[in-house]
Amino acid sequence: MTKPKVLISDKMDPNAAKIFADSGCDVDVKTGMTPEELIAVIGEYEGLAIRSSTTVTKEVLAAATNLKVIGRAGIGVDNVDIPAASAQGVVVMNTPFGNSITTAEHAIAMIMALARQIPEANELTQKGEWPKSKFMGVEVTGKTLGLIGAGNIGSIVASRAQGLKMKVLAYDPFLTEERAVELGIEKGDLEAVITRADFITLHTPLTDETRNILSRERLEKTKKGVRIVNCARGGLIDEAALKDLLDSGHIAGAALDVFAKEPAKESPLFGTPNFICTPHLGASTTEAQVNVALQVAEQMSDYLLTGGVTNALNVPSLSAEEAPKLKPYMGLAEKLGSLVGQLAHGTLPKISIEVEGAAAKLDQKPITSAVLAGVMKRYSSSVNMVNAPYLAKERGIEVSEVRKERESVYHTLVRVTVETSQGDRSVAGSLFGSGAPRLVNIFGIGIEADLDGNMLYIVNDDKPGFIGRIGSLLGENGINIGTFHLGRREAGGEAVLLLSVDQPIPEDLVDKAAALEGVKLVKPLAF
Structure with a gap:
């Protein structure tokens, strides 16, 4: 059996290539290719493993004539044209859990940095100013953390926040009462999170429903002195409104790891007091990058070699x-x-x-x-x-x-x-x-x-002599019958005959069969 060929087109842990090879795949590592270079070679491969650098466009997919699966080592698949991949029959997978802990920990770090104004204090201290009286932080103990999204990452943030003795209130339309009890958190609507939370963190994908979920109107309804953290996706917050409310003092602080437009080379938020930002570092730990690389290699190998489908975005999952x-x-x-x-x-x-x-x-x-x-x-x-x-x-x-x-x-x-x-x-x-x-x-x-194979479907009247006539016709024309299956509604009524034959039946012979006495329908089939 020919080994499936896989291309790794972005930098990822070298053990990913080893997993592909050990599983029985041929793997090539070609990073830093231009779109034109990728288009030139992608037709050779059945699997494509990527991170965020490779963009899989309609043009790339059109050239990927043998491609069966795209694996994204990470959560976001903004760089893959999923509708085009689906139309072409290509499975698109991601690894939604490999960097969950890392991203959750980054959100907790942002909460603590906001509470104690650590970045600004660090900057001024290193300038020799020793600004002890300028910074007055707040404790997180006893404060209410409002989660927008309580899925995999959100639930980890909730657990870590509970360890810091915070109260957790969550809005998530998919969160059941039973799951909320299991997590030890309070389930509320979006209005409750906005108006009651001392800290708000977002943990939801960017969709038409969640885009600007923290709009200007909702930001204005937040509790005065709230601190907001987004380590999920850019576009969930109205950034211009966030800037205005930070300037007015209504929002005490904000920390963003993601922006509506990335890379964020400029933003009205830059330089705003009590604003912290990082360059999309949520998944940037050694452990997370190793995890997602190994997971995507395992998932893709399972699919190519056994048909197992894990964490697919455009087809039902099917474990090995x-x-x-x-x-x-x-x-x-x-x-x-x-x-x-x-x-x-x-x-x-x-x-x-x-x-x-x-x-x-x-x-x-x-x-x-x-x-x-x-x-x-x-x-x-x-x-x-x-x-x-x-x-x-x-x-x-x-x-x-x-x-x-x-x-x-x-x-x-x-x-x-x-x-x-x-x-x-x-x-x-x-x-x-x-x-x-x-x-x-x-x-x-x-x-x-x-x-199986080539078959002939015939509907006929259930009368004596028909089986002999159809058998003789096929035999006289050199068609060998493999199997012969009969069924009927009632004696003398409508009957069905399914024949398997060793080769396709020519159209003229189909016409001759249809002309036999008692025949109502003849249809050649192929499986």
């Missing part, structure tokens, strides 16, 4: 442990999707994916993605589990998921239903024996069949 368990279900799901995609006529406005029995106990998202990958092959040959949901969305297809843990005839079942101009059409399949996928129902007719 889950991948073997889900793989046969995903194989079944893709074949069922391909079957309905080949047989259904016209547009498909709605697709429903239903799982029963053992399948209902698994993560359904990868199964759904596999079904869509099969269905969307009717529109594009370069479709996979990553871009299939996006292709379906582009075409306005409504996708629904149904989970039923009831017992049925089969210990596990996946059913795919599509809405067509002729009404709903469903196919269902199960896993037999050692996990072999098998069709068990097609459009309401029970039939057990493998879906």
Whole structure:
């Protein structure tokens, strides 16, 4: 088997390359490339490991004809065109937990620096001024820390703040009451954090909903004397308003590690009293840089070699442990999707994916993605589990998921239903024996069949002599039949025949089969 090729295009811990190599990948380290140089070589690689220096644009992706995965050693993926990567079927991963402690500790350091005005005191002392009477700090003990965002980093900040005997109040729309109790913090709305907190720290990604979450209006509502820290993302705070409120004394101090525009070579905040800034150092510790480099190498290797998907931003996560368990279900799901995609006529406005029995106990998202990958092959040959949901969305297809843990005839079942101009059409399949996928129902007719290779789907009247006629026709034309599967609604009614054959059936032979007595439909299939 050919080894997957991986390119490391940014500086990162050398052990990352060793992990790739030890896992069974060929790895090249080429840092400092221009966009043109990257475009010239990216077509050779299946994996691209980056930090913040490499920008993965549409142009880079267009040249990345073999690329399967992009791994960002760190949290932010502003330098990756995720929609373009998704449309091309490329998984985009990051490492959201590798620098969590480092970033949380930086936020705590900023809180302490603000409380005791350490940077300004240091600067004047080193100038020989000994300004002891000029600086009067505040204790953090007993003060209320307001968290905007209580996820991974925010929860670590809360823990550290509790160690400093601070009270913690958090706003996070995804924070449950149970999780708040577990963290030992108070859950509140944004208004409560703004009006009650003595210190405010932000720990949320930059989205349309969070952009300028601390707007001028909200900053004006904050408690007089509040101190604000942002070690998350630039753009969460109205920086001009922050400057005005620092100047007025309403805000006692602010510390930013991130800015709306970076690198921040200039800012109205620079030189403002009681303002501290650092050049995006949140993740800049030796431990964090080693952690994220090793994690991205492990994640990418898992994906390229086993199919495990961890910390992906555009496809359901699937751990290396889950991948073997889900793989046969995903194989079944893709074949069922391909079957309905080949047989259904016209547009498909709605697709429903239903799982029963053992399948209902698994993560359904990868199964759904596999079904869509099969269905969307009717529109594009370069479709996979990553871009299939996006292709379906582009075409306005409504996708629904149904989970039923009831017992049925089969210990596990996946059913795919599509809405067509002729009404709903469903196919269902199960896993037999050692996990072999098998069709068990097609459009309401029970039939057990493998879906593999070249096949012929025939709908005919259930009358004597038909099997002999179709067998003779194929034999006379040199077509060898591999397997033969029959099903019918009732004796003498509509019947279904699924044949596997050793080679594709020519179009003229399909027409001859359709002309046989009793035949209603003939459709060649390929899996």
